[in-house]
Amino acid sequence: MATKTVNEKITDSVTQVNTKALGDVPAMAMGNLYSAMGLALSNASLNAASSQQQAGITIQAATVQGVNSLGAIGSAVLGRAAEGIVEKD
Template sequence: MAETLVNPMVTDAVTQSNVKVVGEAPAMAISTLYQAMAHSTGILFENAVAAAQQQNILAQAASNMGVMQIYSLDTTAVAGASEKVAQTGVSDNLSSLMTVLSAFQGGR
C-alpha cells in the first residue's frame, strides 16, 4: 500500500473537530434529558389543572342537583316526613292528650 501524505493542518482540523464532538456529547445528552423532563412536567401540570377543573364542575353540578331536589319537594310533605323521622310532634301529641283528657273529664 502506498503511503499518501496528508497535510498536517488537515489532520489537526479533523482531530480538533472529533475532540469537540466528543467533548460536547455529555452536555448535549443532559440538555436533551432536561428538555424531555421539562416537557413531561408541563404535561403533568396541565393534567392536574384539567382534573381540578373537572372536579369543580362535578361539585357544582352535585350542589345544583341537591338544591333542585330541595326546592322540588312539597313543603307539607317534607314537614310531615321530617316530623316522622325526627319524632318531634310533641305539640300534636300534647293537644291530642288534652282532647282525650277533656273527653274523660266531661264524661264523669
C-alpha cells in the same frame, strides 16, 4: 525513510474537530433530556388543572341536585300540610 503523505497540521485539525464533536455530545444529550422533562412536567400540570376544573363542575352539579332535592322535599311537606287543612273542611 518514507515520505509523509499527509500534512501534520491537517491531521491535528481533524483530531481537534473530532474531539470537539465528541465533547459536545453529552451537553446536547442533557439539553434534550431537560427539554423532554420540561414538556412532561408542563403536561402533568395541565392535566392536573384540567382535572380540578372538571371536578369543580361535577361538585357544582351535585350541589345543585342536592338543593333541588331539598326544595322538592319542602314542596312535598307543604302539599301534605295543605291537603290536611283542605280535608278538615
